[in-house]
Amino acid sequence: MFDTLSDRLTSVLQNLRSKGKLTEADIDATAREIRVALLEADVALPVVRSFIGQVKERAKGAEVSQALNPAQQVIKIVNDELVGILGGESRRLNLAKNPPSVIMLAGLQGSGKTTLAGKLAMHLKGKGHTPLLVACDLQRPNAVTQLQVVGERAGVPVFAPEEGNGVGDPVDVARRGVDEARGAQHDIVIVDTAGRLGVDEEMMRQASDIRDAVQPDETLFVVDAMTGQDAVTTAEAFRDGVGFSGVVLTKLDGDARGGAALSVREVTGQPILYASNGEKLADFDAFHPDRMASRILG
Ligand code: GDP
Numbered sequence: 001m002f003d004t005l006s007d008r009l010t011s012v013l014q015n016l017r018s019k020g021k022l023t024e025a026d027i028d029a030t031a032r033e034i035r036v037a038l039l040e041a042d043v044a045l046p047v048v049r050s051f052i053g054q055v056k057e058r059a060k061g062a063e064v065s066q067a068l069n070p071a072q073q074v075i076k077i078v079n080d081e082l083v084g085i086l087g088g089e090s091r092r093l094n095l096a097k098n099p100p101s102v103i104m105l106a107g108l109q110g111s112g113k114t115t116l117a118g119k120l121a122m123h124l125k126g127k128g129h130t131p132l133l134v135a136c137d138l139q140r141p142n143a144v145t146q147l148q149v150v151g152e153r154a155g156v157p158v159f160a161p162e163e164g165n166g167v168g169d170p171v172d173v174a175r176r177g178v179d180e181a182r183g184a185q186h187d188i189v190i191v192d193t194a195g196r197l198g199v200d201e202e203m204m205r206q207a208s209d210i211r212d213a214v215q216p217d218e219t220l221f222v223v224d225a226m227t228g229q230d231a232v233t234t235a236e237a238f239r240d241g242v243g244f245s246g247v248v249l250t251k252l253d254g255d256a257r258g259g260a261a262l263s264v265r266e267v268t269g270q271p272i273l274y275a276s277n278g279e280k281l282a283d284f285d286a287f288h289p290d291r292m293a294s295r296i297l298g
Helices: 003-016 024-040 045-060 070-085 113-126 143-154 170-183 201-214 230-241 259-268 289-297
Strands: 101-106 131-136 188-193 218-224 246-250 272-276 284-286
Touching: 003 024, 003 070, 003 289, 024 045, 024 070, 045 070, 045 259, 070 259, 070 289, 101 113, 101 201, 113 131, 113 143, 113 188, 113 246, 113 272, 113 284, 131 143, 131 170, 170 188, 170 201, 188 201, 201 230, 218 230, 218 259, 218 272, 230 259, 246 259
Parallel strands: 101 188, 101 218, 131 188, 218 246, 246 272
Antiparallel strands: 272 284
């Protein structure tokens, strides 16, 4: 992911290194090339516009340290702006003062929610928490069994409807799951919910009903970074239909352009908390805007 964007930006910025002093024309030309690189990587147009506006304004101003040469100054500005669109500071998971904390996962079918539930559970367990997974995806065939399998791999118990896959009321299961966590002293509950292949009113209603029933401390919108501009439109639909407090980018190991996923923070105003980059439970980490920006700038 981001390889093309990374190559393009690196070569645009490399071209500046040979210049002793940057004229306004140099800055404009560089900004144009960065604009093309971002658009080709699928970064959303409004995000590209504000990014380029900032880079130009700052590069033409004299705000950067005199200790840097002109090329280094522009690289620093581009880096700062990339960190900015990715959210600035890393944001930690919001936990409740009185456990259990409830984390609800929402997103389209196939976005990687169930896999992520296992990854997050294992990650939190590794930090000394005692999570419980709750299977509220009663839509997708085998989703309950799949969660039980990832739960077993992660070494984390799963609360599931007695009936198994595809039956029962997800709102009731969510509520009972949280009660179970409270009774059994789990400090975090991770609620997996049903998605559909596309944005759909019934899915939004169900997710909203679960949200109202369990009052999550964190609702994480899970988005497949390989879905191009759909990532942005889906994020907007979930923001308006269910609301969320954070984003998880999945499938960052794919070879797509990925820029749309990079736009989700800026477009929705909600921070990216985690990134998932593979099918194995360990392919997962907290998202750090500064590290991602450095990776993109090579
Ligand atoms: P859900 O429908 O949202 O619960 O999605 P799943 O968790 O079932 O994931 C859908 C598919 O994507 C499965 O085949 C997963 O193995 C795969 N998957 C999930 N996360 C990642 C990831 O970060 N990278 C890759 N390459 N595949 C992933």
